[in-house]
Amino acid sequence: MDTAAAVIVSMMAAATPLLYAALGELVTEKSGVLNLGVEGMMITGAVTAFATATITGSSAIGIVAGAAAAMALSLIFAVLTLSLVANQVATGLALTIFGIGLSALIGQGYVGTPLDALPKLDIPGISDIAFVGPVVFGHDFLIYFSFVMVGVVAWFLYKTRAGLVLRAVGESHDAAHAIGYPVIGIRYLAVAFGGAMAGVGGAYLSVAYTPMWIENMTAGRGWIALALVVFATWRPGRVLLGAYLFGGVTILQLHGQGFGLGIASQILSMLPYLATILVLVLISSDRALIRLNAPADIGKIFRPAS
């Protein structure tokens, strides 16, 4: 594998966990709920996926279990914020802290357990073609599936009636409620979807990216995913772009150092975040753009008038 292909392959792997978590959070936020617990859900997904994959010997079952565990965690958030009307920001932060602690507890017995990495697609003849082989045909199924999910989320939000209803709930829960849509129920589903996707993102880290369990292994990726949603102005296609930009700059700066590029590594490490701020400034200068995409009722508490 030549260097260019290697860079692109590691870039895609670095972007994938961010992409899953950010896509899930995007749907949650589009329904008007801000769940800051992404980091906690990701790490819970990571440990559950790893433990399950170790016990059953199947990475696929592990990933499903990771998604389920993170979804269960997100439902705690949903009960607290949607049914019991607790503050979303505080509850989300608490969920992250809870998730980090819970995952450490679950993972105690799994530190240092070996696990085979998720198999990569290997088509004899085709996967060996120079450059195109590894870049297009050399990934594990979760990477391909992440592209599918970008398409599915975009299609769901903008081409289906259910997506329209979900967006309507996020724009104005009072109006949606007045028409007769079950605001709370729809938000429950959106939060659960966000949780499951964060779980898959976490599972990707522990069964494919660095197949092991170690405490706090998400190392802040949940927060980056949250930033990505804003960076993408709540558009699935741009989430994809943003995740790859983040993954790309991270990998490129490591390669740059190895090649002896004379730029301070701290500056290179800052680049993804500088890029986010820059894009935020550019996008925010166009106020119409923000207003079109940001859910108007995000983070607001909904109490149905009785």
Place this chain on the structure above:
Amino acid sequence: MKRAGLLLAAAAALGLAAGAQAADKLKVGFVYVGPIGDHGWTYRHDVGRLAIEKTFGDKVETTYVESVSEGADSERVIRQLASTGHGLIFTTSFGFMNPTVKVAKKFPKVKFEHCSGYKRAANVSTYLARFYEGRTISGLVAGKMTKSNVIGYIASFPIPEVVRGINAFTLALREVNPKAEVKVVWVNTWYDPGKEGDAAKALIDQGADVILQHTDSPAPAQIAQKRGVWAVGQASDMTKFAPRAHLTAIIDNWDSYYVARTKAVLDGTWKESDVWGGLKSGMVEMAPYNSAIPKDVVALAKQAEADIKSGKRHPFQGPVRNQAGKVVIPEGKTADDKMLLSMDWYVEGVQGKLPGK
């Protein structure tokens, strides 16, 4: 993380308050910067704590508070330990230095042990290990094992501790293999498995066939195994993460120091001191050598271990040249502790520039 640490600390503090009765036992407290499940730095300190429990049994009682963030938060935790009857407190991160000294002033009867700092007092000792001695051994092994003559080195922060390790490694590497060079990648973190793994991948893609790390997670060793190259572990034996790739590891071993200091408090002989122990004192150990390493290379490594212990070999034995080729340590001289503690230059054979220089 900061919040997590805060909550954990608060929870632990509550637990402490509840269990503060048994008065005749010596209570030994530990403040950790990371989780004990990191399988690296904090994990090794906790192994030392368990050694105290094992050695003294009923005579001691140990407590630990993990994931304490550096700064004001740690001061509260240390004060909490001091005020709940702990007679000896180990604070195991550089950033705990000022809080430790501050609390020590208020509790003159409590003995404090701070790892990696330089501020001492009548009741505050400092200690650290000469990990660079282990780097020398791994340099010799890496120099013999590399085929591409490119070594990848994943570094955390450009502080003397890390630079010293890179230099000691490079000197030993080129002693047995003058053609070998070291590529350094700074990841600006002590602990981020994903990023450490990415750095390992980048270095391997650029031709490195031995990966060294001065970060705490086993991810680089694991990536090395996956890619079929060698790795040297950090802080603890990482063999189980990468049984085929793991050449050896530089192990922090605090057990005997912790036991000795606890004994000193029990005997009433504890005094302020500054310990910087290496292979000789047992604070630094090499993990078992991979069976794939040829016998003569293992013999070379073991001989070097013995020579460092006996004082026959010094990791920084002159002549040592810096990157510009200028002799920094003249022939017949070795680097003194002052030079080691302030090292901010690369030796010949390290590629790239030291950040901030």
